Amino acid sequence: xxxxxxxxxxxxxxxxxxxxxxxxxxxxxxxxxxxxxxxxxxxxxxxxxxxxxxxxxxxxxxxxxxxxxxxxxxxxxxxxxxxxxxxxxxxxxxxxxxxxxxxxxxxxxxxxxxxxxxxxxxxxxxxxxxxxxxxxxxxxxxxxxxxxxxxxxxxxxxxxxxxxxxxxxxxxxxxxxx
Numbered sequence: 001x002x003x004x005x006x007x008x009x010x011x012x013x014x015x016x017x018x019x020x021x022x023x024x025x026x027x028x029x030x031x032x033x034x035x036x037x038x039x040x041x042x043x044x045x046x047x048x049x050x051x052x053x054x055x056x057x058x059x060x061x062x063x064x065x066x067x068x069x070x071x072x073x074x075x076x077x078x079x080x081x082x083x084x085x086x087x088x089x090x091x092x093x094x095x096x097x098x099x100x101x102x103x104x105x106x107x108x109x110x111x112x113x114x115x116x117x118x119x120x121x122x123x124x125x126x127x128x129x130x131x132x133x134x135x136x137x138x139x140x141x142x143x144x145x146x147x148x149x150x151x152x153x154x155x156x157x158x159x160x161x162x163x164x165x166x167x168x169x170x171x172x173x174x175x176x177x178x
Contacts, residue, residue, distance in 0.1 A: 001034045003112075006101065008087050008094045010114030012038065013101065014073070018108055027108065030073065030133065040112065042071055044133035049077075052123045052130075058162035060120010061146045061171065063088055068142035069115030071135040079128030080104035081121040084155055086146065089116035096174070098153050103130075118146055122162055145171035 002015040018027035028034075030044070050059060061084065064070050074083060086098040102124075103109055113119050121130060145168065149157070152174045 012112040014110040042135040061118040068139035072113040074132040075110040076103040079125035086118040
């Protein structure tokens with residue numbers, strides 16, 4: 001596995017290294033020893049799968065606070081997504097900065113998102129499946145979100161009219177949280 005930090009502390013693209021033969025391929029999606037080399041020492045406790053029927057389905061921007069903060073290892077196992085993260089760590093030098101990256105089933109890449117980041121994605125193909133491992137159990141009381149189209153963050157999404165849940169569409173604007 002190869003790790004490339006993306007400019008926000010703790011945020012990495014993880015390149016898997018598949019082994020190919022006449023049958024197809026084999027790849028590791030997680031190796032504790034490899035992740036420990038970059039200082040990641042937590043364990044994943046849950047694996048989630050999100051399936052979206054339609055292109056431009058948007059899910060986000062979610063995060064957990066307090067002891068419920070979670071790291072995520074995100075991969076697109078079918079289709080293609082634009083993945084977005086916002087640094088919500090108030091003491092971070094990159095507080096409120098965001099990064100967009102693209103993940104697809106053919107690129108052998110994953111995104112390691114540290115706790116304290118808001119996370120979301122939009123599908124760029126129909127029938128898209130995203131799998132993510134998390135380092136903490138979901139806690140409804142500590143769930144938070146910010147509005148996907150908040151002008152404060154100025155995220156450039158590939159559509160102005162995504163397919164989005166009422167819950168995600170009604171997350172507060174960042175200024176309302178401060």
